[in-house]
Amino acid sequence: MLKVSSVTKYFRGLTAVRQVSFEVPTGAIVALIGPNGAGKTTTFNLINGMLRPEEGRIELDGRDITGLRPDQVCHAGVGRTFQIAKPLAGLSVLDNVVVGGLRITNKVAEARIAAAEILEVLDLAHKRDAAAGSLTLPERKRLEVARALATGPKLLLLDEVMAGLRPNETDALVETFRHLNRSLGLTILLIEHVMRAVMALSEHVVVLNHGVLISSGTPREVVRDPQVLECYLGEEAV
Amino acid sequence: MNVLFADVPVRGLVVLAVFAAALILAPAVVDDYVLSILILCLYFSFIGQAWNIMMGFAGQLSLGHSLYIGLGAYTSAALFVHFQTIPWIGMLAGMVVAGAAGGIIGGLGFRFGIRGVYFALLTIAFAEFTRVAFDHFGWVGGSSGLFLPVEYRDDSDLLSLRGAPVMFYYVILAFTAGALVLARLILASKIGYYWLAIREDQEAAQALGINVFRYKMLAVVLSAVLTSMAGTFYAFYYNNLYPETIFSMHKSIEILLGVVVGGLGTLFGPILGAFLLTMLGELMTDLAEHIDLDGVKQLFLGLCLLVIIVFRPAGVWPWLARRLGLSGRRDA
Numbered sequence: 389m390l391k392v393s394s395v396t397k398y399f400r401g402l403t404a405v406r407q408v409s410f411e412v413p414t415g416a417i418v419a420l421i422g423p424n425g426a427g428k429t430t431t432f433n434l435i436n437g438m439l440r441p442e443e444g445r446i447e448l449d450g451r452d453i454t455g456l457r458p459d460q461v462c463h464a465g466v467g468r469t470f471q472i473a474k475p476l477a478g479l480s481v482l483d484n485v486v487v488g489g490l491r492i493t494n495k496v497a498e499a500r501i502a503a504a505e506i507l508e509v510l511d512l513a514h515k516r517d518a519a520a521g522s523l524t525l526p527e528r529k530r531l532e533v534a535r536a537l538a539t540g541p542k543l544l545l546l547d548e549v550m551a552g553l554r555p556n557e558t559d560a561l562v563e564t565f566r567h568l569n570r571s572l573g574l575t576i577l578l579i580e581h582v583m584r585a586v587m588a589l590s591e592h593v594v595v596l597n598h599g600v601l602i603s604s605g606t607p608r609e610v611v612r613d614p615q616v617l618e619c620y621l622g623e624e625a626v
Numbered sequence: 627m628n629v630l631f632a633d634v635p636v637r638g639l640v641v642l643a644v645f646a647a648a649l650i651l652a653p654a655v656v657d658d659y660v661l662s663i664l665i666l667c668l669y670f671s672f673i674g675q676a677w678n679i680m681m682g683f684a685g686q687l688s689l690g691h692s693l694y695i696g697l698g699a700y701t702s703a704a705l706f707v708h709f710q711t712i713p714w715i716g717m718l719a720g721m722v723v724a725g726a727a728g729g730i731i732g733g734l735g736f737r738f739g740i741r742g743v744y745f746a747l748l749t750i751a752f753a754e755f756t757r758v759a760f761d762h763f764g765w766v767g768g769s770s771g772l773f774l775p776v777e778y779r780d781d782s783d784l785l786s787l788r789g790a791p792v793m794f795y796y797v798i799l800a801f802t803a804g805a806l807v808l809a810r811l812i813l814a815s816k817i818g819y820y821w822l823a824i825r826e827d828q829e830a831a832q833a834l835g836i837n838v839f840r841y842k843m844l845a846v847v848l849s850a851v852l853t854s855m856a857g858t859f860y861a862f863y864y865n866n867l868y869p870e871t872i873f874s875m876h877k878s879i880e881i882l883l884g885v886v887v888g889g890l891g892t893l894f895g896p897i898l899g900a901f902l903l904t905m906l907g908e909l910m911t912d913l914a915e916h917i918d919l920d921g922v923k924q925l926f927l928g929l930c931l932l933v934i935i936v937f938r939p940a941g942v943w944p945w946l947a948r949r950l951g952l953s954g955r956r957d958a
Contacts, residue, residue, distance in 0.1 A: 462834060462835035474830035477826055478825075486819060539834055
């Protein structure tokens with residue numbers, strides 16, 4: 389589905405991402421982990437077109453999407469959430485999702501029906517008429533997911549949607565993503581610090597540190613990798 | 627029809643119907659003085675609605691909307707004076723010219739990622755240098771102005787926009803009603819949703835598949851085109867044009883004040899704001915005659931604005947609509 393090849397991005401003198409390559413197979417759930425400042429969100433921004441890489445190539449189903457604008461990448465089938473949620477604050481929760489849904493239809497009435505269904509899935513139906521700006525942090529994160537889902541993506545990029553959730557809320561959201569993955573065949577790439585979610589969801593984990601890919605493999609392999617333990621998880625994680 | 631009135635409570639529909647009926651019947655009961663004030667109210671309602679499309683819906687601040695009034699006014703007036711072109715054809719020409727100007731400003735600004743106040747400065751710059759250019763544009767009279775032949779007649783020739791004030795009243799009433807319907811329809815469509823998304827968060831909008839450049843351009847051009855229609859109206863109603871007044875910064879501010887007072891981004895805010903400010907202005911003029919002190923009108927008008935903006939920062943309409951239960955969910 390997604391193939392990232394030797395992608396490099398500099399910010400002035402700083403190399404945010406250096407020669408990073410990985411793949412997300414169709415139907416898979418892959419996690420991107422690493423300490424703060426490792427280049428995870430930058431990688432997302434490179435994939436979705438908010439940033440343009442200095443080197444390297446990004447392909448979606450064999451199509452080169454390197455350097456496309458975010459709206460073009462969205463039309464190519466990539467939905468994303470933002471780490472710092474960006475609710476359309478003045479609009480209602482439902483209207484936020486309707487905006488996403490208008491990617492696949494020109495009819496507002498159709499988009500509204502689809503949006504209402506998506507709100508059910510993400511447990512936001514009771515908030516549909518509330519202003520998006522009035523939501524709590526966990527609700528905002530779920531709204532991010534709902535809006536991205538409404539655009540009808542093949543690949544969903546989730547940027548720390550579990551952060552700040554209680555364990556039972558995390559488990560509920562994990563269950564939702566598993567359901568989306570299995571029943572709709574949605575491919576997911578997620579950035580996450582909550583290892584409970586990473587271990588439960590992902591089949592494959594990619595670890596970044598200082599913009600460099602230092603490890604990748606199954607969750608079990610990765611948490612035993614000495615390099616990962618040293619820079620990120622700490623010795624006691626095992 | 628469905629889309630037009632969906633979500634509007636009965637009470638809102640009744641008030642709207644009464645208001646519309648009052649405006650339609652007004653010329654039968656009011657004198658010429660009141661009629662001229664009503665024309666002014668509707669004129670600002672119409673331009674406010676046009677400006678609101680750009681700022682209230684799409685979130686793009688224009689402080690140079692006098693540019694589009696001036697272009698619309700001068701294009702139709704010059705065509706009339708030099709070639710006897712009927713005003714409606716002249717209006718279409720003015721819409722094309724203003725639309726092109728909006729396209730150039732939007733194109734320059736948005737292509738180079740100029741946002742917010744910097745974009746607003748760009749709009750001022752264009753209005754200002756167009757004013758200076760028209761000062762030296764001899765074909766349309768330069769700084770000494772362009773005048774339309776004035777005819778006093780009681781019959782109304784709608785085709786050539788010559789006639790009694792009543793005719794002008796119904797013309798601007800039709801414009802205002804048309805703009806309201808148009809704004810309502812667009813707001814309920816995909817374009818409306820996309821504009822609001824861009825206004826709220828441009829990056830989020832883009833990630834949701836919105837071609838931000840295209841939709842912002844659409845807002846600017848549509849706003850410019852509508853505004854230019856008011857320019858044509860101005861030219862044929864007042865019969866005189868000076869670059870100094872029509873392209874002035876003061877004119878641009880006058881347009882947006884009503885919208886801000888009435889309620890930015892709402893459908894009825896521009897109308898309410900235009901009526902409030904115009905009436906208030908007239909009241910202050912009367913007051914000033916009694917007090918006989920220089921600048922007293924501006925002083926009081928300023929104070930009133932201050933009070934409204936301090937106590938109703940979101941505008942008078944959202945508050946009024948909520949208080950009286952006039953509006954549906956979406957149009958606050």
